[in-house]
Amino acid sequence: MYSNIRAPIRLVHKNGIRLNSTIVEASTNTIVNNSTIEKEKNEIIGNDEIRLNSNGLPFENSLEEISNMKETEFNEIVSKIENPTLNREEIVNSKFSKLLTLYSNRDKLKKTMTNSSSLLSNFPNLIPTDPLLPYSEAELAIRQRHHSKIMGNLGSNLKNIYKPHKLITNSPNINQISIEKLLSSGAHLGRSVELLNNNFQPFIYGKYKGLHLIDLDKTSTYLKNSCKIIEKIVENGGLVLFLGLKIGQLRSIKEAANKCNGFYVSRKWIPGSITNSLENPKPRIEIDMEDLPTNRELTTDEENKVIKPDLIVILNPENATVAIKEANQARIPTIGIIDSNVDPNLVTYPIPANSNSTRVTNLIVGVLGKSGEIGLQNRLQKVKEYKKSLGMEINEPFIKIDKISN
Structure with missing residues (x-):
């Protein structure tokens, strides 16, 4: 019995000391006698009758009386006492709700930068180095990846970034x-203003820091006109040749030529490539409107005939004067990106723009190649419709019609 109520007795022991001690009131500065304390004790206990001990004598003090109580009697007395704190349940509930929110947001409350021991704990096969020694290469790689994961999204949000490869591929x-x-x-x-060609004067917009500014409204107009020309030439089965002799233009002209099934020349223009029939490629084959070989044997005149393109696109006309002269001699139309120091009359269809910038040439050649691709798709669509009108299959070559007619 005594062991079961040891803790409650200790708690009441403080109250017993308070009850048996003298209390000084601050308002009246009077001393409360022991009779008042006995009344308070009886109110707490809840019994008006005086309790007697086993010998039939009254208890000497409240501690002796409480120590001889049963556990049930003691619990009844404790339950009758009011809670010492006002709004205790509300305070407990608020504290519990705060702890609950902190627990739910525990991941957000973690420190952004953890120490090496907790960071490397995700890699059980890694042997950490001694704290007095520098980090190993594996530890440095792990910490760098963790740092980039935490700090990588910080900073400015960059939009509309220039990506050079997209001007070529897309x-x-x-x-x-x-x-x-x-x-x-x-x-x-x-x-520079000093290098101005007088024939380029209609395309000048103004001057800025010793440079001539080109009117972009006219650049856009002439570029749209050139796109229509290359689209119609490819649609009618014409051959387009792209010429770029500067470093950094190979990939752009190659991609544009592949889009419209054309050809390209880079690095160097061989003199006589158009005017001299000996420089033409051999052997030669015949293709149909789908750019597929017909496998027909060519005659001697066809073998010796000069092959020339239907259109030449020149990125830097100032570096391809020989090619321009041969094109004019063979009456081949040309499209060229003309800068302020070049005569626009050198080419048939000039595009006033900065030809010294690789970014500009890649942009213009990409647009021209896209227009040639549209013309090629239109031609292939017309061929499919023509085959349907003849009752042919889509993959059937035209050479079979000649054999049947013969």
């Missing part, structure tokens, strides 16, 4: 070209 359509896009690529920057 070139825009002519309808997507705007003055803003030409301006951002630097197409308006001409050459």
Whole structure:
């Protein structure tokens, strides 16, 4: 019995000391006698009758009386006493709700940078180095990856970033070209004022820091005109040749030529490639409107005939004067990107822009190649419709019709 109520007795022991001690009231500065304390004790206990001990004598003090109580009697007395704190349940509930929110957001409250021991705990096969020694290469790689994961998203959000490869692989359509896009690529920057060609005067917009500024409205107009020309030539089965002799233009002209099933020349133009029949490629084959070989044997005149393109696109006309002369001699139309130091009359269809910038040339060639691709798709669609009208299959070559007619 005594062991079961040891703890409650200790708690009441403080109250017993308070009851048996004298209390001084601050308002009246009077001392409360022991009779008042006995009344309070009887009120707490809840019995008006005086309790007697086993010998039939009254208890000497409240501690002796409480120590001889049963556990049930003691619990009844404790339950009758009011809670010492006002709004105790509300305070407990608020504290519990705060702890609950902290527990639910425990992942967000973690420190962004953890120490090496907790960071490396995710890699059980890694042997950490001694704390006095520098980190190993594996530990440095793990910490660098953790740092980039935490701090990688911080900073400014970059939008509309220039990506050079997209001008070549995913070139825009002519309808997507705007003055803003030409301006951002630097197409308006001409050459020095001292290098101005007098025939280029209609395309000048103004001057800025010793440079001539090109009118981008006219650049957009002439570029759209050139796109229509190359689209119609490819649609009618014409051959387009792309010429880029500067470093960094190989990939752009190669991609544009592949889009419209054309050809390209880079690095160097061999003199006589158009005017001299000996420089033409041999052996030669005949292709149909789908650019597929017909496997027909050519005659001697056809073997010796000079092959020339139907259109030449020149990125830097100032570096391809020989090719321009041969094209003019063979009456081949040309499209060229003309800068402020070049005569626009050198080519048939000039495009006033900054030809010294690789970004500008890649943009313009990509747009021209996209237009040639549209013309090729239109031609293939017309061929399919023509085959359907003849009752042929889509993959059936035209050479079979000649054999049947013969």
